[in-house]
Amino acid sequence: MAGYDYDLFVIGGGSGGVRAARMAAALGKRVGIAEEYRFGGTCVIRGCVPKKLYVYASQFPEHFADAAGYGWTVPQASFDWQTLVANKDREISRLEAIYRKNVQGAGGETFQSRAMLVDPHVVHLLGDDRTVTADQILIATGGRPAPHPALPGHEHCIFSNEAFDLKELPNAIMIEGGGYIAVEFANIFHGLGVDTTLVYRGKEILSRFDMDLRRMLHETMEKKGIKILCHAVSEWIRKRPDGRLDAVVTGGKILTVDQVMLAIGRLPNTENMGLEGVGIEMTKTGAINVDQYSRTNIDNIWAIGDVTNRVQLTPVAIHEAMCFVETAFKGNPTAPDHDTIATAVFSQPEIGTVGLSEDEAIKRFSDIEIYRATFRPMRHTLSGRDEKMLMKLVVDGASKKVLGAHILGPDAGEMAQLLGIPLKAGLTKDDFDRTMAVHPTAAEELVTMYKPTYRVKDGERV
Numbered sequence: 001m002a003g004y005d006y007d008l009f010v011i012g013g014g015s016g017g018v019r020a021a022r023m024a025a026a027l028g029k030r031v032g033i034a035e036e037y038r039f040g041g042t043c044v045i046r047g048c049v050p051k052k053l054y055v056y057a058s059q060f061p062e063h064f065a066d067a068a069g070y071g072w073t074v075p076q077a078s079f080d081w082q083t084l085v086a087n088k089d090r091e092i093s094r095l096e097a098i099y100r101k102n103v104q105g106a107g108g109e110t111f112q113s114r115a116m117l118v119d120p121h122v123v124h125l126l127g128d129d130r131t132v133t134a135d136q137i138l139i140a141t142g143g144r145p146a147p148h149p150a151l152p153g154h155e156h157c158i159f160s161n162e163a164f165d166l167k168e169l170p171n172a173i174m175i176e177g178g179g180y181i182a183v184e185f186a187n188i189f190h191g192l193g194v195d196t197t198l199v200y201r202g203k204e205i206l207s208r209f210d211m212d213l214r215r216m217l218h219e220t221m222e223k224k225g226i227k228i229l230c231h232a233v234s235e236w237i238r239k240r241p242d243g244r245l246d247a248v249v250t251g252g253k254i255l256t257v258d259q260v261m262l263a264i265g266r267l268p269n270t271e272n273m274g275l276e277g278v279g280i281e282m283t284k285t286g287a288i289n290v291d292q293y294s295r296t297n298i299d300n301i302w303a304i305g306d307v308t309n310r311v312q313l314t315p316v317a318i319h320e321a322m323c324f325v326e327t328a329f330k331g332n333p334t335a336p337d338h339d340t341i342a343t344a345v346f347s348q349p350e351i352g353t354v355g356l357s358e359d360e361a362i363k364r365f366s367d368i369e370i371y372r373a374t375f376r377p378m379r380h381t382l383s384g385r386d387e388k389m390l391m392k393l394v395v396d397g398a399s400k401k402v403l404g405a406h407i408l409g410p411d412a413g414e415m416a417q418l419l420g421i422p423l424k425a426g427l428t429k430d431d432f433d434r435t436m437a438v439h440p441t442a443a444e445e446l447v448t449m450y451k452p453t454y455r456v457k458d459g460e461r462v
C-alpha cells in the first residue's frame with residue numbers, strides 16, 4: 001500500500017515475529033520490525049537455546065560416573081559456572097546477530113526499540129521517538145514469567161530469565177512450579193551440583209503429560225537426589241542476616257537456600273502497548289484473542305506466538321508466522337494446525353511425547369489398547385546406572401490408530417520428533433508392527449510391542 005511507510009510492521013523480534021518479517025520481506029513487501037530487548041526473543045536469548053546448553057552442561061557428572069563401567073578412569077572433574085555463562089553468552093550473541101541479519105538480508109528494516117500502537121495503522125517507536133505507519137500490523141510480543149506479588153518476600157525471588165545469568169552458582173535452590181520450565185531447571189541445577197528442592201502445589205509434576213511419564217520421572221528425579229514436595233506452596237520468603245534465604249513452605253517446613261526461583265506460569269506481553277486504546281480484544285489474563293487465521297478483532301492487526309496463549313512453543317510460533325504470511329500476503333488463507341504437536345521436556349531422563357495421554361484417550365474413546373514397556377537401556381548396563389526407560393503407545397482399539405506415543409529416557413525428544421510423523425499421518429498399530437526394528441537401539445521397542453499390556457473399555461481396565 002503506497003500510502004503507508006510499510007506493508008507490514010511487526011512488533012517483537014522473537015521466533016514468530018522474525019519469521020513473519022523475513023518471509024514477508026522475501027516476498028518483496030516493505031517490512032519493519034521492532035524489538036525492545038534482543039533479536040531472537042525468548043527462545044534464543046533466555047529460553048530453549050540457553051536452556052538446552054545448560055542441560056548438556058549438567059549431564060557431564062553422570063557421563064563421568066558412567067564412564068567407569070566402560071573402562072575409563074576420569075580424573076577428579078571440576079566445574080566453572082562463569083565459563084559456562086560466558087560461553088553461552090557468546091553463542092546466543094552469535095545467534096542474535098544471525099536473526100537480525102536474516103531479516104535485513106531479506107530486505108526488512110530492523111528497529112532496536114519498544115513499539116506501541118497509536119491507532120490501527122500507526123506505531124510509535126519509543127527508542128527512536130518516531131512514528132511509522134503500516135498497512136498490516138503483526139503483534140508477536142511473546143510472554144514473560146508470571147510474578148507472585150502475593151508472596152511475602154517475593155522481591156527476593158528470581159525467574160528463569162535471571163537463572164541463566166546468576167553471578168554465582170548457588171549451593172542450594174528452591175524452585176517453585178511443576179511445569180516443564182521448573183522441572184528442567186531442577187534437573188539442570190541438580191546436575192551442576194546444587195542442592196535442589198522442587199515445590200509444586202499439584203498432586204504430580206507436569207500436569208497434562210501422561211501419568212506414567214510423570215510418576216516415573218518424579219521417582220527417577222528423587223532417586224538422583226532432587227527433593228520434590230507436591231501439594232505444597234511457599235508461604236513466605238525471608239532474607240537471613242547471612243544473606244541466604246529462608247523459604248517457608250506448606251506445613252511450616254523451612255528451607256534455607258541461596259536462591260528461590262519461581263516458575264509458576266507465563267503472562268502475555270500486552271501491557272502498556274496501546275492495545276486497549278486501539279480496541280484490541282484480550283482475555284482476562286491479557287492474551288490477544290485471534291480467529292483461526294491469527295487475525296485480531298481489528299481487520300489489519302494480527303497476533304501470533306505466546307502472546308495469543310494458544311500453544312507456547314517455538315515451532316508453533318514459527319508455524320503461525322508462516323500461516324500468517326500465507327493468509328495476509330499470498331492470498332492463501334491458512335489456519336495454523338495445533339493438532340498432534342510432538343514435544344519434549346529436557347528433564348533428566350528426558351521426555352518425548354506426541355498425541356493423547358492415556359487419560360485423555362479414555363475420555364474420548366471407548367476402547368483403548370495400551371502398549372507399555374519399561375526396561376534398562378543398553379547404555380546403562382555396563383555403567384550400572386539404575387535408571388529405567390519407559391515407552392508407551394496409546395491405541396484406539398476399534399481403528400487401531402495410534403493416538404499417543406510417550407517416551408521417558410535418553411534421546412526421548414529426538415524420538416518424539418520422528419514419532420510426530422506417523423501420528424500426524426494417522427498411521428495404525430499395524431503400520432508400526434510392519435516396520436522393521438533398528439537393532440540394537442532403545443527405539444526398536446516402539447515397533448516390537450506386539451501385544452497390548454492392557455485395555456481400557458468404557459473407562460474400565462480389562
Ligand SMILES: Cc1cc2nc3c(=O)[nH]c(=O)nc-3n(C[C@H](O)[C@H](O)[C@H](O)COP(=O)(O)OP(=O)(O)OC[C@H]3O[C@@H](n4cnc5c(N)ncnc54)[C@H](O)[C@@H]3O)c2cc1C
Nearest residue numbers: 012014015016036041042047115141142305306312313314
Ligand atoms: C525457560 C524457557 C525454556 C523454553 N524452552 C522451550 C523449548 O525447549 N522448546 C520450545 O519449543 N519452546 C520453549 N520455550 C518457549 C519458547 O521460548 C516460546 O514459545 C517462543 O519464544 C515464543 O515465540 P514468540 O515469537 O511468540 O515470542 P518471544 O520469542 O518471546 O518474542 C517476543 C519478543 O517481543 C519483544 N517485545 C515484547 N514487547 C515488545 C514491544 N512492545 N516492542 C518491541 N518488542 C517487544 C520481546 O523482547 C521478545 O524478544 C521456552 C521458554 C522459556 C521461558
